[in-house]
Amino acid sequence: MTQLAIMAAVLLGVGLFGGVLAGLLGVGGGIVIVPVLYHLLDLMDIDSDVAMKLAVGTSLATIIPTSIVSMRSHLRKDAVDVTLLKSWGPAIAIGVVIGAVLIGIVEGEVMIGVFAVTAAAVALHMAFAPEGLRLAEQLPRGVSRFGIGMLIGTISTMMGIGGGTLTVPTLVLCNYPIRRAVGTASAIGLIIAFPGTIGAIIGGWGSDELPPWSLGNVSLIALVILAPATMLAAPWGAKLAHSIKTRNLRRVFALFLGITSARMFFDLLT
Template identity: 55%
Template sequence: MFETMSGAELMALALALAVVGCCSGFLAGLLGVGGGIVIVPALFYVFDFLDIDEAIRAHLAVGTSLATIIPTSIISLRAHRKREAVDDALLKSWGPMIALGVIIGVVIAAFVDGKALTGVFGIVALIVALYMLFSLEGTRLKDGLPGQPWRSLIATFIGGVSTLMGIGGGTLSVPILSLFNFPLRRAVGTASAIGLIIAVPGTLGFVINGWGAEDLPPFSLGYVSLVGFAAIVPTSMLFAPYGARAAHSMQVGWLRKSFALFLGLTGVKMVWTLFS
């Protein structure tokens, strides 16, 4: 593993993860997705390159991704707050149920194998990407979020599935909020806060789930790789404010297409992995 790699290989790996951090940080600010949509598949293939056991590869990628989302979401949230693009009322309403969804997701992750996590990531990413690409501009179910219990069920669903995917809540919350006529830029800003609500307990859960697991790489806390975290976070935090700035200067149509493009590409890659 790391001890068998040459100095040049280690430097190349660190550089690759730093670039992943740049991309994930920019996307966290731009799309409110916490960067996990890039980090999970990137780490999955890095761990494959390092010949980490397939049984823990997906769990390690998801857990590490959730850990990197914590600092990135904080930076992104601060940038969006400066532009008054965070809906605090929605956060108060959704926050507890999102946290409940995270707990449910962590419990499920403890009992499923890596292929299940990979499949969840790929399939959900593809569904959301197809919706964003082919739904008509302005399509909505109704003006405003539904009442209870549907509002709580939506929040729980976002928290649970996002935890299983290792992503910030923006991947699901942005298109769902758009369906209920929520302003897109405000949805993106609020999603950065949702990502933080998901990432903190989600990371703790994956640390606990993976504690003492066999064949973990060096410098791991459960299913969280400290090497991956240390390589990705600095550049991710550096580029998150640039993404937030771009989100408020780009046209909404381009923002929507960018979101769908990244979801579609990563979804296809992960689903293909199941059959290769």
């Protein structure tokens, strides 16, 4: 009971923090939830392969209500590009299906590696990319846009994140306004999380290695704690996104991602 109480308290705090980040930076709470939940499950002597898949699936389930709340907040501020969603959504959805299939095939160590590498890359971008850096005047069209969308959907699903972690930097580097990128990323999170959660449930269905109160690779106990907290905090972050400068917060978050990435690399090596 003591162990469960500590776990519940930690998850509540992580849910609030992740919800604020989802609204503020558009990165999605999954980038925080996955590593914390993974290490909590590891401390409970759950096999690392099972722990990673359970953390990813639970995170994706949590992102569904968070994305809805965050998206509604940004829609009220006209910060969601519906036209872009219509052209990019199908490619991202296909990537989600690919990612969900890969989760069922690959070992948990592969997913840890994907998370560690991507988190390190995002941390370096957030910490050191100069303000105003642009690689293109607009998001590529045609096959290139479709391929980028598929890649974002695939990697985001394997990491258990809503897509904002990859979507926002991609859009900003293509000369997209930051606040509109954040708002649009909140909607993309829903495109990723809903089918991704279904895939996680199917992928873990019937496994004997899962802890009690698991629906496939989704922990219902963690979901019940995390979802209300992220839903409560997401509008706070969305409100802050339109009223404060986020540079210093980006650097702090980059430090968190760097530490998280290093820890996961350490787990792989040991």
